Amino acid sequence: MEDRMHEEVTAFVKALDSNVNTPFDAHDLVQTAVANVICSLMFGRRFDYDNPQFKKYVHGIDENFKNIGLSAIVNFFPMLEHLPGDPFKFKKIFKNIENMEEFLSTAVTDHMREYEETNIKDFIDAYIKEMKQREKTDPDTSLNEEQLCKVIGDLLIAGTETTTSTILWALVYMLHYPDVQKRIQAEIDENVEDDRLPSLNDRSRLPYLDASIMEIQRRGNVVQLLLGRQTPKDITFGGYTIPKEAIIIPNLGSVMTDKEIWGDPENFRPERFLSETKGKNETPSAFIPFFVGKRSCLGEPLAKSELFLFLSGMLQQFTFTCAAGDELPPLKGVFGITNMPHPFRIQINRRQR
Numbered sequence: 001m002e003d004r005m006h007e008e009v010t011a012f013v014k015a016l017d018s019n020v021n022t023p024f025d026a027h028d029l030v031q032t033a034v035a036n037v038i039c040s041l042m043f044g045r046r047f048d049y050d051n052p053q054f055k056k057y058v059h060g061i062d063e064n065f066k067n068i069g070l071s072a073i074v075n076f077f078p079m080l081e082h083l084p085g086d087p088f089k090f091k092k093i094f095k096n097i098e099n100m101e102e103f104l105s106t107a108v109t110d111h112m113r114e115y116e117e118t119n120i121k122d123f124i125d126a127y128i129k130e131m132k133q134r135e136k137t138d139p140d141t142s143l144n145e146e147q148l149c150k151v152i153g154d155l156l157i158a159g160t161e162t163t164t165s166t167i168l169w170a171l172v173y174m175l176h177y178p179d180v181q182k183r184i185q186a187e188i189d190e191n192v193e194d195d196r197l198p199s200l201n202d203r204s205r206l207p208y209l210d211a212s213i214m215e216i217q218r219r220g221n222v223v224q225l226l227l228g229r230q231t232p233k234d235i236t237f238g239g240y241t242i243p244k245e246a247i248i249i250p251n252l253g254s255v256m257t258d259k260e261i262w263g264d265p266e267n268f269r270p271e272r273f274l275s276e277t278k279g280k281n282e283t284p285s286a287f288i289p290f291f292v293g294k295r296s297c298l299g300e301p302l303a304k305s306e307l308f309l310f311l312s313g314m315l316q317q318f319t320f321t322c323a324a325g326d327e328l329p330p331l332k333g334v335f336g337i338t339n340m341p342h343p344f345r346i347q348i349n350r351r352q353r
Contacts, residue, residue, distance in 0.1 A: 002200055004040040005306060008033055009197060009313045015049060016318060016348055023323035023345045030167050032058050035160040037306060042152050043107055044122030057103045058160070060096035065161050065337050067093055104149045104156075112145070123155075124148065159299050162222050163306050165340045169220030170213070170311055172329050172341050173268055175322050180270060181315065184209045185351065188316045198312035200305060206312065210281050211273035213307050217289040219268055219331075222338050224253035226291060252288065261286045321347045 012033040016026075029049065035058050036046045047054035067089035074080050074090045081090055111124040120126050127148050134141040174181040184206075191205040192198045203210060228247045235242045242248065257265040261284065262272065275282045290297040297303070314320075322328055322345075329344035 001041065001302065002305065002309075004046075005037055005309050006197065006199070008036050008040065008046060009309050011036075011046070011049075012310065013197070013313050013317050016314065017350070020318075020348050020350055023326070023347060025343060025345050026171060027164075027168060027343065028058075031062060031160060031164040033310070034163045034167070034306065035061070035156060037302075038156050038159040040122075042123045042155065043111075044125070053103060057100055060100050061157055061160055064093050064096050065340075066334075068337055100153060101149060104152050108145055108148055108152070124152070127151070155299075158297075159302065161338055163303050165222045165338050166217060166220055166303075166307060167310055168341045169222070169333075170216045170307075171320055171346060172331065172344065173212075173216055173219065174315075174320050175328055175344075175346070176331065177268055178321070180212060180268075181319065184212055184315050185319070188312060192312075192316065198309065198316060200308065202312070203308055207274060207281050208270060209312060209315075210308070211270040213311060214273045214281070214283070214287060215268060215270040218256050218262075218265075218287060220333070220339065220341075221253055221256045221289075222340075223289070224251070224335070224339050226250045226252060229295065250291065252291070255286055255288060258286065317351060319349045319351055321349065323347050 012029070015029055015033075019029075032049050032055070035054075039054075040046045049055075071088045071090045071093055074088050080088060086092055108124060111128060115125060115128050117129060117132075120129060127143070131141070131143040131145075131148070134143050187206050187208050188198060192202055198206070226249060228249055231242050231244055231246050231248060233244050255261070259265055273281055273283065273287075290300040290303070324347065326345055330342055333339040333341050
């Protein structure tokens, strides 16, 4: 997977370089690059950043994340769907879903036509192989083309928006805390040769960058409220009884900002994750951006690797400042399914090393 990620980081850095010294909103570029990592694993290929079908798909994901909070009221009052126009963006969301399903269905159809059992190139091929094997003994297997499209869609959506928002939060905090940016860059310069991008093997030698990423995840707190979970039995917690099969929504925001745990949770301080004696990362048990237990985020290893490779590559090559005449972006985000930064522009400057 690292080879696929390095290929994308290289293309991403090149795209950033084309925007040097120009005020620039990095949202679309970051989102497209992150989505491309998932596409590379799912489809066995990446897409050019200006590919119209790919841009349409990624834009649909972004629009739906922004609009789904507003549209939720239609779930409770279905008659609102029939109001003139589309005041709750309900029709827009479903139109985007149709476009996204068409994009995925085309990819699956192409893979089915070109499938070779002895040449498994990507996730879709691996799924098709397992599907065909199960069909031999179970004609009613739930592994089918429709489910394959749903699985790919889930992985693309979940693997794109959260990592995109975290990278954008990283840029926000680099603008607010230029000393942190300089310290990360000095650490990279000292431990990574100038003629190559950082790799995952460098991670143990870049503890301050790793600590900064963790602090960005804590402060950005991209997923403040998790999806619903169901209790398997009656549970007593904090003096309350939660009945069996109750739906609970864990509040990660309360954990990431608990003063009893962090002391000064309102401050951006990467050093909190560094051991003063060992100089290495220490991960408190309360640091749970991917949640805990059997239902924790299955994309955690991929997300951690992406964040490290993208941010180390960006900060090795460039310094990021606020666009001339713009105010620093707010540290309070736009709360929806994810906690996203407000739109902002950056100034990209090549580093002289």
